[in-house]
Amino acid sequence: MVSEKIARLINEQITHEQYAAQYYLSMSAWFFERDLDGIGNYFRVQSKEELFHAEKMFDYLKDVGETIEIGAIPKPPHEFSSQIEIFEKALEHEKVVTKSIFNIVKNATEEGDFATVSFLQWFINEQVEEEANASQLVTKIRMVNDNPSALYLFDQELAQRVFSPAGEA
Ligand code: FEO
Numbered sequence: 486m487v488s489e490k491i492a493r494l495i496n497e498q499i500t501h502e503q504y505a506a507q508y509y510l511s512m513s514a515w516f517f518e519r520d521l522d523g524i525g526n527y528f529r530v531q532s533k534e535e536l537f538h539a540e541k542m543f544d545y546l547k548d549v550g551e552t553i554e555i556g557a558i559p560k561p562p563h564e565f566s567s568q569i570e571i572f573e574k575a576l577e578h579e580k581v582v583t584k585s586i587f588n589i590v591k592n593a594t595e596e597g598d599f600a601t602v603s604f605l606q607w608f609i610n611e612q613v614e615e616e617a618n619a620s621q622l623v624t625k626i627r628m629v630n631d632n633p634s635a636l637y638l639f640d641q642e643l644a645q646r647v648f649s650p651a652g653e654a
Contacts, residue, residue, distance in 0.1 A: 486549050486550075487549045487600070488596055490592065491596065491598055492551040494588070495545065496546070496552075496556065498542055498585060499539045499555070499556070502535050502536070504558050504559060504561065505532075505535040505538075505578060505582060506532045506535035506536045506539070507532075507558055507560075508562070508578060509532040510528070510529065510532040511563055512574075513532060515565050516568070521568075521640050522640070523641055523645075524640050526643060526644050527643035527646050531575075533648045534648065537648075541607070541608075545601075545604050549600070562574075568630065569626050572619070572626045573623055576623050580616065583612040586608045586609065589601070590605050590609065626639070
C-alpha cells in the first residue's frame with residue numbers, strides 16, 4: 486500500500502521529529518540553567534510532543550507493514566545567544582517541519598496513496614497549531630524580554646503547560 490519512497494520519507498520524518506525533540510530539550514536546558522523553569526517546562530513538554538509525533542509515524546509504518554529504520558539523530562545546538570533567539574529558532578524549526586510534512590503529502594498525493602494522505606492530515610493540522618503557538622510566543626517574548634516582572638509572569642504562564650498525547654497543549 487505504501488511505496489518504498491513514501492516509507493523512506495516517513496522513516497526520515499521520524500528522525501526529524503526525534504531531532505526536534507532533542508532540539509527542544511536543549512532549549513529547555515538553556516532556560517532551566519537560568520532559573521526560568523516555566524519556560525524550561527514549556528520546551529520540555531514540546532520535546533515530549535515531538536517524540537509522540539515520531540511514535541505516531543512509527544506506528545503507521547508498523548500498521549502498513551513497512552520496514553522501520555531508525556536513523557541517527559544529529560546533535561542539536563547547545564549555545565544560544567538570547568531567549569528571543571530561542572523562540573525565533575523554535576518558530577523557524579516548525580516551519581521546516583511543516584515543509585517536510587507537506588513534501589510527504591505531496592508525494593503521497595501524486596502516488597494516489599490516500600491512506601498516507603489521510604494519516605498525515607493530523608500532522609497538517611498539528612503544524613498549523615504549532616506554528617501559531619510558536620509565532621505567538623515570539624511576539625510575547627519580544628514584549629516581555631527587558632521587563633523582569635513581565636518575564637516572571639510569562640515564565641509562570643508557561644509553567645502551566647502539561648504534555649497531552651493529543652497534542653493540544
Ligand atoms: Fe512534530 Fe513540532 O512538529
